[in-house]
Structure formats: C-alpha cells, structure tokens
Amino acid sequence: MQLKKIPATVVTGFLGSGKTTLLSNVLKQAQGKRIAVIVNEFGELDIDADLLRSCPLDCEDENAQPATGQDGIYELANGCICCTVEEEFLPVMKQLVERRDDIDHILIETSGLALPKPLVQAFNWPEIKQHCTVDAVITVIDGPAVADGRFAHDTDLVQQQRLADENLDHDPSLKELLDDQLSAADLVAVSKNDLLDEAQRKQVEAVVSARVPEAVKTIYTSNGEVALDVLMGIESAAEERIDHVHTHHDHHHEHGEHHEHAHDHFDSFVISLGEVQGDALQSILKDLIAEKNIFRAKGFAALPGKPMRQVLQAVGKRLDVHFDRLWTQDEPRKTQLVFIGKGIEKAEIEAALRKAEV
Numbered sequence: 001m002q003l004k005k006i007p008a009t010v011v012t013g014f015l016g017s018g019k020t021t022l023l024s025n026v027l028k029q030a031q032g033k034r035i036a037v038i039v040n041e042f043g044e045l046d047i048d049a050d051l052l053r054s055c056p057l058d059c060e061d062e063n064a065q066p067a068t069g070q071d072g073i074y075e076l077a078n079g080c081i082c083c084t085v086e087e088e089f090l091p092v093m094k095q096l097v098e099r100r101d102d103i104d105h106i107l108i109e110t111s112g113l114a115l116p117k118p119l120v121q122a123f124n125w126p127e128i129k130q131h132c133t134v135d136a137v138i139t140v141i142d143g144p145a146v147a148d149g150r151f152a153h154d155t156d157l158v159q160q161q162r163l164a165d166e167n168l169d170h171d172p173s174l175k176e177l178l179d180d181q182l183s184a185a186d187l188v189a190v191s192k193n194d195l196l197d198e199a200q201r202k203q204v205e206a207v208v209s210a211r212v213p214e215a216v217k218t219i220y221t222s223n224g225e226v227a228l229d230v231l232m233g234i235e236s237a238a239e240e241r242i243d244h245v246h247t248h249h250d251h252h253h254e255h256g257e258h259h260e261h262a263h264d265h266f267d268s269f270v271i272s273l274g275e276v277q278g279d280a281l282q283s284i285l286k287d288l289i290a291e292k293n294i295f296r297a298k299g300f301a302a303l304p305g306k307p308m309r310q311v312l313q314a315v316g317k318r319l320d321v322h323f324d325r326l327w328t329q330d331e332p333r334k335t336q337l338v339f340i341g342k343g344i345e346k347a348e349i350e351a352a353l354r355k356a357e358v
C-alpha cells in the first residue's frame, strides 16, 4: 500500500533574514493543520523556539498560539543542523515518522549559517524517504541587505573590477552562503519588502536571477505575511535532485571534513546579565554593532520594574526592540543575548554591556 508521504518545508536563509517571522505567520494561519516544527539555532539559546511559542502583544485570538502547541516544537540547538544531521536531525525525524498519523506537515527552520544541501540529502535516508518528502526549500533573503550588496556585488555589472578588492570589500564566505542557500531553493522569499524601494527591488532581482533558475519563483514579503498556499503544497520532492546541485561546500561535506565549514569562521557566544537599564543597553548595543563585525545579536532583556520581557533583535546595523510577553513566575528575570559575528571577543562585549546593568 502506498501511503502519502508527509511533506516537509525547509526554511533556510542567512542570520536575521526573517525565517522565524515567516514561520510564525505560517503557524498563525495554519488552523486545523497539524504541523511539527523543527527549529535549529546556531547560538546556544533557543530564542526562535521561544518566540514561536509566545503570543504577540497584538494577538486577538487566545488560541493563536502555534497550532502544534509546546509539544510540536523540536529544538536543535547543538550547532548547525547541516553538521549534525545524523546525531540530531535524524533522531527527531524518526520520532516524527513514528507519530506520522498525527502530523500533516513538517516545518524546519535551519540556522542562518546552515547549508540546506546536507539536510535535504538526509531525506534520502531509507527510514525517512519511505514516509517523508521535501515539499519545498524556501530560501529567505534579507531584501535591504542584499540590495546594499552585503553578500555580493554583482548587481553593478562590473564584477571584474570588483574581483581585485573582493576580500577588502566584502566577505567571500557570506557570498558563498548566499549562493549555496539559493542554489537549493524551490522558492525565494525576499523579506522586509516594506523597507525596499523600486530600485532596490531591481538590485535584489539581479542577485537572485543570477543564482536561481527561472522556474524558481520569487515572492516579496513584509513581516512574513504571505498566504499559506504559496508556501505549502509546492511538491518539489527536492531530495530527488539535490545530489546534482553544485555548491561551494560539496567537497567538505562529502569528505566529512567539517573543519573548513562555513560557520567555523564565525564566533558565537551568549552574554548573560541581570536586570539592565533599557536605554543604556540599546545605546551600547548600537555602538557595538556599528563598530564590530556583528552579523546578528538577539535575546531578551529584563528591565527593572517592568513586568514584561523585552526582545532585542540586531541584524546588520539595525536594532529592533519590543516587549513580547510577561515574565512568568518561575523564570529568573535576567538578560541574555546571543552574538554571532567575526573577530568578536566575548570578554570585550560583555564588559561593554555590563555598564547597562543595574
């Protein structure tokens, strides 16, 4: 008897591109659909899983929590999913396969530094292949960052000139990640459309069309808002073709050499503080992201006298701050931030942030 395979959507994209925002919108719309979510974080804190669980302030519907509830969210926080496929991803997938009668769809958010190819290849493992298929790899790219040429400068058509100063100008490992994340895409979602003007959209288009076949559609999203049927039911069966997708990192993964892997060149750590002065923390953070090569910082702050938890999100040079929910009785009121960047020192950043402690 041929049973219908469970479709799985893999959401990939660089640090801070908007994957969690997209996923949380999917979960809000997915009434009645039973969705299992696998969240993989590069940093040691499960901030994304936590944000997916927490109800936004403007949430009108008491039941608008992720349709799956607590139990449907699986956190893989031990490094990057593409390097721990066997140890981390496979066991979770096996659990899901066992529960397959209760699951309509699997959503996987990879860490921002993960390469989608090894993950998609895992769907060819016999235990998984029998019961699951990749519905689509959705690659989220940060519209404004791509338009600014943070990852690649090929929008200005004078690539030859650029090659000479490539290393000075921008980081080749970021370009490789963008290339590899796009090379596996069945759908490209350009996020932060609300921050793009027409000229920037053209630049993004040029970067995307140089990297994905014409058949791959591009959508533009603002705050992750997009209809469910655009994202789900693509039925790409990406695992069937993935071995033929060429990437910059093929060599390392095939030979089991993770040392040279993209994310080994990044530094990541968590800073824990007590309660902090909100204004002071934000001003120190803004200085740090202006001065240092910090790609991503995110976490929660506890402010004296405030019953709500503050969420801080830094992507590139932008810092977003908002309160998301009340601190619960049983959780300690502390401030915790993950940093991911290059050539950044934990001691130095911690010393700077401590000045905001009360």
Ligand SMILES: Nc1nc2c(ncn2[C@@H]2O[C@H](COP(=O)(O)OP(=O)(O)OP(=O)(O)O)[C@@H](O)[C@H]2O)c(=O)[nH]1
Pocket: 013, 014, 015, 016, 017, 018, 019, 020, 021, 022, 048, 111, 112, 191, 192, 193, 194, 195, 221, 222, 223, 224, 296, 298, 313, 314, 315, 320
């Ligand atoms: N203005 C605007 N901000 C957005 C949009 N999508 C995401 N953001 C913001 O960008 C920041 C990062 O978004 P996330 O959804 O956490 O990105 P992510 O890809 O999950 O990040 P990592 O898991 O750290 O790689 C947050 O501050 C979001 O509020 C958008 O469409 N417009």
